[in-house]
Amino acid sequence: MLELVDIHKGYEGKPLLNGVSARVAAGETVCLLGPSGSGKSTLLRIIAGLETPEQGRVCWDGVDLAPIPVHRRSFGLVFQDYALFPHMDVARNVAFGLKMQKLAGAEIDLRVADALAMVNLSDFGSRRITDLSGGEQQRVALARALAPHPRLLMLDEPLGALDRNLRAQLMSELRRILHASGVPAIYVTHDQEEAFTLADRVLLLHDGKIVLSGKPERVWSDPGSVWAAQFLDAGNVVEGTIISIKPPYRVETPVGIFELGRDVVPVPVRDEVVPSPGKVGQAHSKGEKVNVLISRRGVLQGAQGNVSGVVVDVIFRQDGFKVTLANGLDFYLPDAPKVGEKINLIIPQAAIKCLS
Amino acid sequence: MSRFNGDACAGGPTSVGGLRPSWIRPLLPWLGASVFLGLFFFYPLARILWLGLNPSALITLNLDSLLLAVHSLGFTFYQAALSTLLTLVIGLPAAVLFARNDFRGKSFLRVLTAIPFMLPTVVVAAGFNALLGPNGWVNLGLMDLFHLSSAPISMVGSLGVILLAHVFYNTTIVIRLVGNALSHLDPRLEQAARTLGANPQRVLGLLTLPLVRPSILAASVLVFIFDFTSFGVILLLGGPGFSTLEVEIYKQAVQIFNLPLAGLLSLIQLLCTLAFSILYSRIVIRNVVTSAPRPAESNLHKVRSVRQKLFLAGMLVVLMGLFLLPLVSLPLASVTRLQADLGVRGPVQYGLTINYYTELFINRSTSIFYVPPFKAIGNSLGYALLTVVLSLALGFPVASALARPGRLGRLLDPLLMLPLGASAVTLGLGFIITFNRPPLAFVTSPLLVPLAHTLIAMPFVVRSLQPSLASIPDRLRQAAASLGASSQRVWFAVDWPIVARATLSAAVFAFTISLGEFGASSLVVRPEYPTLPIAIARFLSQPGGLNYGQAMAMATILMVVCGLGILLIERLRLPGAGEF
Numbered sequence: 041m042l043e044l045v046d047i048h049k050g051y052e053g054k055p056l057l058n059g060v061s062a063r064v065a066a067g068e069t070v071c072l073l074g075p076s077g078s079g080k081s082t083l084l085r086i087i088a089g090l091e092t093p094e095q096g097r098v099c100w101d102g103v104d105l106a107p108i109p110v111h112r113r114s115f116g117l118v119f120q121d122y123a124l125f126p127h128m129d130v131a132r133n134v135a136f137g138l139k140m141q142k143l144a145g146a147e148i149d150l151r152v153a154d155a156l157a158m159v160n161l162s163d164f165g166s167r168r169i170t171d172l173s174g175g176e177q178q179r180v181a182l183a184r185a186l187a188p189h190p191r192l193l194m195l196d197e198p199l200g201a202l203d204r205n206l207r208a209q210l211m212s213e214l215r216r217i218l219h220a221s222g223v224p225a226i227y228v229t230h231d232q233e234e235a236f237t238l239a240d241r242v243l244l245l246h247d248g249k250i251v252l253s254g255k256p257e258r259v260w261s262d263p264g265s266v267w268a269a270q271f272l273d274a275g276n277v278v279e280g281t282i283i284s285i286k287p288p289y290r291v292e293t294p295v296g297i298f299e300l301g302r303d304v305v306p307v308p309v310r311d312e313v314v315p316s317p318g319k320v321g322q323a324h325s326k327g328e329k330v331n332v333l334i335s336r337r338g339v340l341q342g343a344q345g346n347v348s349g350v351v352v353d354v355i356f357r358q359d360g361f362k363v364t365l366a367n368g369l370d371f372y373l374p375d376a377p378k379v380g381e382k383i384n385l386i387i388p389q390a391a392i393k394c395l396s
Numbered sequence: 397m398s399r400f401n402g403d404a405c406a407g408g409p410t411s412v413g414g415l416r417p418s419w420i421r422p423l424l425p426w427l428g429a430s431v432f433l434g435l436f437f438f439y440p441l442a443r444i445l446w447l448g449l450n451p452s453a454l455i456t457l458n459l460d461s462l463l464l465a466v467h468s469l470g471f472t473f474y475q476a477a478l479s480t481l482l483t484l485v486i487g488l489p490a491a492v493l494f495a496r497n498d499f500r501g502k503s504f505l506r507v508l509t510a511i512p513f514m515l516p517t518v519v520v521a522a523g524f525n526a527l528l529g530p531n532g533w534v535n536l537g538l539m540d541l542f543h544l545s546s547a548p549i550s551m552v553g554s555l556g557v558i559l560l561a562h563v564f565y566n567t568t569i570v571i572r573l574v575g576n577a578l579s580h581l582d583p584r585l586e587q588a589a590r591t592l593g594a595n596p597q598r599v600l601g602l603l604t605l606p607l608v609r610p611s612i613l614a615a616s617v618l619v620f621i622f623d624f625t626s627f628g629v630i631l632l633l634g635g636p637g638f639s640t641l642e643v644e645i646y647k648q649a650v651q652i653f654n655l656p657l658a659g660l661l662s663l664i665q666l667l668c669t670l671a672f673s674i675l676y677s678r679i680v681i682r683n684v685v686t687s688a689p690r691p692a693e694s695n696l697h698k699v700r701s702v703r704q705k706l707f708l709a710g711m712l713v714v715l716m717g718l719f720l721l722p723l724v725s726l727p728l729a730s731v732t733r734l735q736a737d738l739g740v741r742g743p744v745q746y747g748l749t750i751n752y753y754t755e756l757f758i759n760r761s762t763s764i765f766y767v768p769p770f771k772a773i774g775n776s777l778g779y780a781l782l783t784v785v786l787s788l789a790l791g792f793p794v795a796s797a798l799a800r801p802g803r804l805g806r807l808l809d810p811l812l813m814l815p816l817g818a819s820a821v822t823l824g825l826g827f828i829i830t831f832n833r834p835p836l837a838f839v840t841s842p843l844l845v846p847l848a849h850t851l852i853a854m855p856f857v858v859r860s861l862q863p864s865l866a867s868i869p870d871r872l873r874q875a876a877a878s879l880g881a882s883s884q885r886v887w888f889a890v891d892w893p894i895v896a897r898a899t900l901s902a903a904v905f906a907f908t909i910s911l912g913e914f915g916a917s918s919l920v921v922r923p924e925y926p927t928l929p930i931a932i933a934r935f936l937s938q939p940g941g942l943n944y945g946q947a948m949a950m951a952t953i954l955m956v957v958c959g960l961g962i963l964l965i966e967r968l969r970l971p972g973a974g975e976f
Contacts, residue, residue, distance in 0.1 A: 090587050110590040117591040123584035127606050136602075140593030188592060 058248025345384030440826025447659025487570025516912025517628025820915025
């Protein structure tokens with residue numbers, strides 16, 4: 041089991057990782073999600089041993105890895121641009137890690153064939169790297185990293201350089217391979233679709249810290265902070281004032297008054313980001329400012345709606361219409377209203393979340 | 397409206413007017429250079445071939461001559477191989493140092509290692525003489541330290557100093573070619589190998605070395621070619637004991653007048669360099685198929701660990717010692733009185749002096765064969781100016797033709813570059829055996845020197861003009877024309893600023909080459925009109941403190957002028973254009 045304890049690392053004098061702590065359990069696929077430049081790749085490189093943290097520990101089964109050099113950690117790493125060895129063919133690339141383990145020739149051949157079969161490249165062994173397409177190179181990189189049976193697999197934006205269709209295809213393939221191999225994996229990406237597709241658990245990295253951790257559906261529906269909600273594009277974020285502190289809590293916003301669920305306690309607006317979403321009980325009082333997240337989905341048109349507005353834009357999306365109102369909110373509706381029409385929307389309690 | 401039509405038609409290739417058929421027009425820019433090369437390169441080359449292969453002439457060669465040829469060929473290979481090996485021993489770690497490490501003074505050190513490549517051989521010979529010669533700083537220091545009466549080290553005149561000078565010259569090739577390959581190597585490849593379980597030694601053996609092997613090979617072959625064709629270093633530093641093909645050609649042609657043997661040696665020399673050049677271009681072509689270029693910065697480390705610091709310190713000592721000492725020794729020796737002047741008795745007055753510089757302008761000798769240094773300087777300046785004018789006049793049209801891609805250019809370009817492959821001594825030999833009889837009997841003309849220099853400088857002129865001329869996008873001209881500029885205005889507004897810069901740079905290049913040229917000059921020069929390098933070589937070979945000091949002073953002047961030239965060329969160079 042991998043454990044990161046309070047990792048700090050700066051880049052050109054500025055702090056990049058500012059106390060990252062996380063765990064990866066056996067067989068678990070964890071997606072490290074964060075915007076570009078948030079230090080995701082640096083964290084991977086620290087785990088791999090390619091860089092040393094300024095502070096903090098990387099532990100495996102409770103043992104600090106600091107004295108263990110890169111080549112003895114047996115952590116597989118798949119690079120964004122694959123880093124395949126240009127002077128070796130596909131089979132020799134995949135065999136590289138096995139040769140380093142000094143396995144017998146026959147054993148190596150067998151394991152190379154297995155690894156290539158797993159990524160559907162069985163007949164590609166003698167191909168040159170330069171003759172492969174981007175997607176094929178990606179698979180070879182994956183096979184090369186998996187062939188030596190690493191105890192942890194790390195993938196650094198492995199689909200970043202591929203086009204949309206290929207990405208979707210490889211994403212589901214990766215999902216299958218990761219589950220089939222049973223290797224614990226850390227998958228770094230800035231693309232939430234990839235993260236939600238592949239992850240058992242999503243870690244959200246912001247300002248050098250893990251600000252959110254949880255199953256994809258949980259993270260999506262309850263991002264906890266304004267920043268996370270906006271980064272994930274989880275819905276409309278509006279600021280409001282608490283007008284009732286007895287359950288059900290009520291928040292008044294410029295776009296309407298919302299009731300929050302019984303179990304959800306509103307968190308006052310603060311500068312500091314508080315991890316773990318939802319239920320952090322904080323002192324709160326009437327008249328305090330809070331941010332609420334209004335989901336775009338699960339919203340219906342109806343006469344007794346709690347939000348109303350004039351439609352300013354309607355965009356067709358494959359599974360419905362994205363409707364933007366004059367007050368700035370937008371929602372997904374099954375039917376398209378007309379632009380200029382005034383509509384009423386019923387927003388259920390479950391579609392409202394309080395943000396820190 | 398008609399004005400525009402007229403312009404458009406005049407620019408088109410189809411209507412050139414009735415006088416010249418259209419196929420002649422693209423040939424015109426090549427005319428001057430082709431005639432020049434035909435007369436002064438290919439014809440003399442053919443004469444050498446004839447001389448080297450002519451049975452009736454070969455029959456006059458006795459067994460000793462043939463043994464001499466075999467021996468000098470053997471020694472040429474031997475010293476070139478040894479020099480190349482030593483250059484790699486110094487150059488490879490230096491390439492790693494420059495490609496992988498970031499340290500203070502790095503750009504200074506890079507310039508320092510690059511300077512020798514551009515310096516005239518006489519300057520290098522004088523520099524090593526000033527450092528390691530009988531009156532060099534090392535010997536003076538040791539004599540002073542251990543109270544010796546004679547010089548303990550006799551490096552000059554040994555194989556050691558030849559090798560050292562070759563390393564001094566060519567290390568920059570290894571640093572550039574291999575360093576370039578190293579810094580373009582994707583650092584992730586090595587990291588990937590590390591995560592797959594390879595320790596640093598195996599990463600080096602299985603990944604880094606195989607990936608930069610083509611560039612190491614290319615650098616080795618290039619260095620070998622330069623060492624193989626080395627002339628001045630061996631003649632001036634090696635002394636009479638060492639004779640490579642080049643030196644032997646010179647001796648046979650100038651001192652012994654055995655022209656058939658010189659022709660045969662030239663032929664061997666040409667075939668060898670041709671073979672190596674083909675080998676080199678094959679390696680370079682293969683070299684293209686490596687990993688994609690990456691930004692060089694990502695490979696750089698700050699020097700942190702003790703091992704890295706030791707490596708850096710060791711390399712600094714070696715590189716500074718090898719590159720700075722000869723360069724500093726020379727100007728120091730030119731202002732220091734170290735030995736008695738010829739014919740002066742009594743104790744030597746040691747100390748600083750500017751005498752050697754002032755003496756350059758005084759003619760103390762009564763001999764009619766003695767040419768005072770200032771006259772040699774004047775000759776050299778005159779030759780250099782003529783070379784600039786000639787090589788620009790011939791090279792500019794060719795460069796502008798090459799700047800527009802076309803089949804003709806691809807066909808003729810390699811022919812134009814051929815003089816680069818022939819050694820300077822061979823060119824000189826070609827001149828003296830071709831222009832010694834009517835109707836081309838001007839072997840006694842001092843003009844042969846600038847002609848030979850033009851032959852050597854023109855490929856460089858073309859190569860430095862061409863990228864600049866090609867860098868002017870046609871869209872700029874079209875944009876200017878569409879804004880209403882006439883074709884002359886377009887040329888002055890768009891082309892001229894770039895062309896002027898490139899031309900100045902090419903002119904300085906030609907000037908510097910001519911000023912320092914030694915190999916061809918030593919064969920074709922008239923004794924009464926010596927060039928500066930020839931004069932330096934003469935003064936170096938004569939005894940006495942005054943001669944030695946004056947040689948040092950002239951070499952220092954040459955070094956400074958060439959250094960300024962190199963600096964100017966670097967300043968004028970377009971970023972990223974033109975290396976090797």
